[in-house]
Amino acid sequence: MSVTVHTLGCRVNQYESQLLAEKLQAVSDQALVHVVNTCTVTALADRKSRQLVSRLRREHPTALIVAVGCGVRGGEERLRAAGADLLVENRDKMRLVEVIELFLQGRTGEGNGGWATLDEERLSGAEPRVRAVLKVQDGCTVGCTFCRTWQVRGPLRSKTPQAARAEAESLARAGHREIVLAGVNLAQYGEDLPSRPSLIDLLEALLEVGGVRYRLSSLSPDGLTDGLIALFAWERRLCPYLHLPLQSGDDAILERMGRPYTVAECLDRARAFRSAVPGATLGADVMVGFPGEDEAAFARTVDALAALDPLNVHVFRFSPRPGTAAARMTPRVPPREAARRAARLAALADGWSEAAQERFLGAEVGVAVEEKQGHLAWGRSENYLWVEVRGRGATRGTIVPARLVERADGRLVGVMVDRTENG
Ligand code: SF4
Numbered sequence: 001m002s003v004t005v006h007t008l009g010c011r012v013n014q015y016e017s018q019l020l021a022e023k024l025q026a027v028s029d030q031a032l033v034h035v036v037n038t039c040t041v042t043a044l045a046d047r048k049s050r051q052l053v054s055r056l057r058r059e060h061p062t063a064l065i066v067a068v069g070c071g072v073r074g075g076e077e078r079l080r081a082a083g084a085d086l087l088v089e090n091r092d093k094m095r096l097v098e099v100i101e102l103f104l105q106g107r108t109g110e111g112n113g114g115w116a117t118l119d120e121e122r123l124s125g126a127e128p129r130v131r132a133v134l135k136v137q138d139g140c141t142v143g144c145t146f147c148r149t150w151q152v153r154g155p156l157r158s159k160t161p162q163a164a165r166a167e168a169e170s171l172a173r174a175g176h177r178e179i180v181l182a183g184v185n186l187a188q189y190g191e192d193l194p195s196r197p198s199l200i201d202l203l204e205a206l207l208e209v210g211g212v213r214y215r216l217s218s219l220s221p222d223g224l225t226d227g228l229i230a231l232f233a234w235e236r237r238l239c240p241y242l243h244l245p246l247q248s249g250d251d252a253i254l255e256r257m258g259r260p261y262t263v264a265e266c267l268d269r270a271r272a273f274r275s276a277v278p279g280a281t282l283g284a285d286v287m288v289g290f291p292g293e294d295e296a297a298f299a300r301t302v303d304a305l306a307a308l309d310p311l312n313v314h315v316f317r318f319s320p321r322p323g324t325a326a327a328r329m330t331p332r333v334p335p336r337e338a339a340r341r342a343a344r345l346a347a348l349a350d351g352w353s354e355a356a357q358e359r360f361l362g363a364e365v366g367v368a369v370e371e372k373q374g375h376l377a378w379g380r381s382e383n384y385l386w387v388e389v390r391g392r393g394a395t396r397g398t399i400v401p402a403r404l405v406e407r408a409d410g411r412l413v414g415v416m417v418d419r420t421e422n423g
Pocket of ligand 1: 141142143144148149150184185
């Protein structure tokens with residue numbers, strides 16, 4: 001089977017696409033198959049999923065076009081109209097090989113199975129990348145009012161520490177030096193498992209695997225416990241960067257969103273992390289234009305972000321999702337005003353990022369090399385700084401020590417540290 005898997009959306013989707021590609025490669029059928037791993041986090045994501053399906057249909061008129069994942073439920077009609085032959089929801093995503101084979105035999109709708117456990121999902125990671133993604137959690141029961149993800153991702157499921165450790169071992173053997181732990185809501189890791197292991201238990205099991213460093217994709221502030229901060233404080237192989245989905249700096253808006261923390265609690269967690277963990281940096285997700293967000297609420301969001309001193313901020317504009325409580329909420333913020341607020345935050349975020357980067361001038365960091373050209377290389381440090389590394393010997397996929405010497409043309413420049421000089 002000649003298969004191409006196209007991915008939209010988050011790191012969980014990226015992991016699943018890699019796994020699907022590995023599974024489908026093993027199938028020896030002649031069919032030409034394009035799989036679109038869809039996303040539904042915003043109306044734009046839905047539209048992009050459909051556009052990709054229709055482009056593939058145009059470019060490959062005889063291919064089997066399969067739309068899978070988060071954008072399928074509720075999007076069936078429009079995905080079919082865009083040219084999808086087969087639609088597969090998240091529940092059956094890991095059974096895609098079987099579903100496609102049944103479809104090619106003209107047997108559709110057979111064998112809709114239960115939700116696979118995450119221990120059944122195991123990436124070999126045969127094609128080395130700089131950074132491997134390891135999915136350890138799925139589902140969410142928080143039920144934020146603006147979110148469709150929890151509605152399409154099924155029940156809470158966590159990968160046991162043992163299974164995650166074994167998978168990390170094969171990823172390390174395959175040459176990955178950094179592993180990003182991904183989930184729909186990592187703060188709920190382990191809640192579904194009989195022994196209820198915590199994120200700390202998971203990380204301690206993973207740290208038994210040598211030669212790799214670990215990064216959390218993102219963590220809701222309510223999941224950032226003192227115990228977890230303590231582990232980050234002394235374990236240098238845990239990357240000291242946390243991406244916090246803050247969403248708003250106004251408590252009334254957070255309550256309307258159904259978020260499980262207050263602004264003060266989030267800032268307290270951020271301060272605790274930054275003061276305890278050497279080289280700590282933070283990133284944040286924020287949503288502007290949520291129904292009821294007035295100028296004062298927006299100003300509080302700006303203040304909260306400034307207090308976080310973020311290295312990067314992902315700004316989203318509220319997108320009413322069908323079937324969510326927030327889609328029925330009023331008063332709506334006019335799109336032009338939401339756009340103005342998003343632009344303002346993006347401009348401020350550049351300034352915050354510059355200040356956060358400059359704090360590390362003179363420091364030595366470990367850069368995971370993603371790109372290389374001559375004696376220049378580029379990559380992310382453990383605390384997620386984007387660094388241009390000058391010096392010979394940096395190869396793609398390795399982690400090289402670099403001393404940050406200056407900021408030039410908007411980026412940090414580091415000089416490779418020759419370990420021999422330090423003996
Ligand atoms: S925490 Fe909220 S936004 Fe995140 S997946 Fe769960 S319901 Fe959605």
